[in-house]
Amino acid sequence: MVYKITLIPGDGIGPEVTGAAVRILEATGIKFEWESFEAGAEAYEKYHEYIPKELVASIERTHVGLKGPVTTPIGGGFASINVELRKRFELYANFRPIRNLPHIPTRYPDVDLIIIRENTEGLYSGIEHEVVPGVVESLKIMTEKASTRIARFAFEHARKNKRKKIHAIHKANIMKLSDGLFLRCARNVAKQYPEITYGEHIVDNTCMQLVMNPYQYDMLLMENLYGDILSDLCAAFVGGLGFVPGANFGDEIAIFEAVHGSAPDIAGKNLANPTAVLRSALLMLRHIGEPDAALKIRNALEKVYRDRDKLTRDVGGRASTSEFADHIIRAMESAEVEQPLTR
Numbered sequence: 001m002v003y004k005i006t007l008i009p010g011d012g013i014g015p016e017v018t019g020a021a022v023r024i025l026e027a028t029g030i031k032f033e034w035e036s037f038e039a040g041a042e043a044y045e046k047y048h049e050y051i052p053k054e055l056v057a058s059i060e061r062t063h064v065g066l067k068g069p070v071t072t073p074i075g076g077g078f079a080s081i082n083v084e085l086r087k088r089f090e091l092y093a094n095f096r097p098i099r100n101l102p103h104i105p106t107r108y109p110d111v112d113l114i115i116i117r118e119n120t121e122g123l124y125s126g127i128e129h130e131v132v133p134g135v136v137e138s139l140k141i142m143t144e145k146a147s148t149r150i151a152r153f154a155f156e157h158a159r160k161n162k163r164k165k166i167h168a169i170h171k172a173n174i175m176k177l178s179d180g181l182f183l184r185c186a187r188n189v190a191k192q193y194p195e196i197t198y199g200e201h202i203v204d205n206t207c208m209q210l211v212m213n214p215y216q217y218d219m220l221l222m223e224n225l226y227g228d229i230l231s232d233l234c235a236a237f238v239g240g241l242g243f244v245p246g247a248n249f250g251d252e253i254a255i256f257e258a259v260h261g262s263a264p265d266i267a268g269k270n271l272a273n274p275t276a277v278l279r280s281a282l283l284m285l286r287h288i289g290e291p292d293a294a295l296k297i298r299n300a301l302e303k304v305y306r307d308r309d310k311l312t313r314d315v316g317g318r319a320s321t322s323e324f325a326d327h328i329i330r331a332m333e334s335a336e337v338e339q340p341l342t343r
């Protein structure tokens with residue numbers, strides 16, 4: 001079996017971190033055929049398109065993408081490639097597991113939290129215009145279809161993975177119609193999953209509750225903008241964005257990506273930490289039906305994280321990006337597959 005995967009290395013540190021992840025994935029013995037494409041400014045130079053047709057066709061063919069970070073110009077230029085890809089392929093569910101790694105100092109050990117964020121609508125869509133000079137309007141469009149679809153995704157994930165609790169996060173006390181609709185849809189779906197405890201918290205209170213005691217939550221279900229903000233807050237529980245994987249799921253297509261940026265300050269220096277993109281690749285392995293390989297890499301990653309010298313410099317180690325990948329491959333060769341992969 002050969003898995004065809006669309007690879008978007010991205011720019012900045014993207015090619016270095018995805019290159020390391022690809023090397024580790026291939027060391028599992030699984031056969032991959034990578035269809036690699038540029039996106040963003042680099043693609044524009046070659047194809048005069050930020051998301052080349054060839055890339056779109058490849059994703060439509062493979063249904064699975066692994067993506068590195070792509071630089072987005074601020075305050076002008078082209079739209080975020082991530083947002084465009086989510087829209088283009090209707091990747092409506094953003095999935096972010098938040099889980100500690102050994103030896104990364106954080107305020108909270110043993111966090112195990114999942115964030116499910118609606119990816120296609122709400123205020124985050126940025127539908128804005130200037131009514132008259134000095135007055136702007138920003139539209140928050142919410143639909144029953146998208147709210148029900150994301151709630152169902154969350155509850156299905158909980159059922160399949162034996163998670164216990166889902167909290168829908170909202171501001172329906174103020175946004176009575178839009179967030180009210182989101183809650184109504186979540187409640188309707190929740191009724192079909194009686195084994196999962198369903199709760200609702202207001203988003204500002206949730207920020208405080210999370211910082212006071214993240215262990216009270218199991219899964220958080222949110223509309224787009226709250227999900228965007230709270231995902232980063234939760235990343236801080238496990239050491240920051242450099243450790244957190246991400247996935248964007250549609251009904252047929254899924255794109256897996258690290259949530260950090262292209263880090264232009266360290267690009268091209270073999271310094272970047274590939275952990276986040278590697279953890280995203282583990283989600284990909286589980287998605288394509290290779291959980292044992294995901295477990296093998298996860299065990300190796302956790303083993304390497306027990307020895308600070310083998311880590312990259314951002315986490316106090318001495319290894320380069322490629323040396324870190326070598327350490328993982330070596331750890332994988334000596335590791336036993338023992339525990340079942342549950343999360």
Ligand code: NAI
Pocket residue numbers: 013017068069070071072073082241242257258259260261262263264265266271272273274275276314
């Ligand atoms: P950034 O995440 O690129 O960098 C912030 C800081 O974290 C920098 O000091 C960087 O060196 C460090 N850092 C990030 N990833 C690292 C890694 N893997 N290993 C070691 N250190 C790492 O965020 P910034 O500077 O705000 O954005 C830079 C560019 O990336 C922007 O153009 C932005 O639009 C884009 N971006 C792209 C994303 C994506 O494609 N998924 C997500 C976020 C930002």
